[in-house]
Amino acid sequence: MTDGRRLYRRGRALARASPRPAIIGPMSVSASDPFPGWDGSIAGARQLQRQLAAQVRLQDALADAPRTVAGFDVGFDDGGATTRAAAVLLDADTLQPLERHLVRVPTRMPYVPGLLSFRELPALLHALDRFSTAPDLVMVDGQGIAHPRRLGIAAHFGVATGLPTVGGAKRLLCGHFDPPGPRPGDRSPVLHQGEVVGMALRSKARCNPLIVSPGPRVSLDGAVALVLRCLAGYRLPEPTRLADRLASRRDGAARRG
DNA sequence: GCGACAG
């Protein structure tokens, strides 16, 4: 299924997928064709990343008072054959969930460091389509611009949808940082090739720092401020934490025993 | 050549 040139399997199911609602924005691509122009190769994927990264603008351009925040994450089933994408919409002020969606689609790409979005973005876009209304802000489990070519899955999501997006990862993909202070809120810049591409944020005491990096329409400082606003006593911000629980079949309602 | 390597 992977011959080095065509690593991505285009499937019938994807071809007849439902079109994206018109609530997303002018920059959006359809969930059925997430990577227009991609030839399916590794080199082509990297080239597309460089091209899309050039479209990322880090000027804050979100609603004055975001009313909703969405969290996205992915998990796997059937030994990896099925990709589970979770999308949770929360009230930005109370952080209470308003909508929760879980979609299952066939896995079509293996995990390749630096090309995570080519594996998980399609499923995330399908999950996004389930929302009854577009979120004011998006948070994705993964890197924003803290990526070798400045297009982690969060940044890619933002470019693909036109929505303001923030990346929150549990670990670093590239670059380095000095350990931030021990108290919640302490932070230390993430550097890569001489550029500040993110912030290692101590979101909770005695926990490893969260790697925060912006996607389109959000600045680095803005991303940190938004993440801080979404914290509720856990290392991960609520949007991503709830999506993670839903995608990883660890959701309270789905557990027995 | 060697080490690193989101999820």
Added chain:
DNA sequence: ATCTTGTCGC
């Protein structure tokens, strides 16, 4: 990511 119970530390 995923396979998996209890356990050490705060």
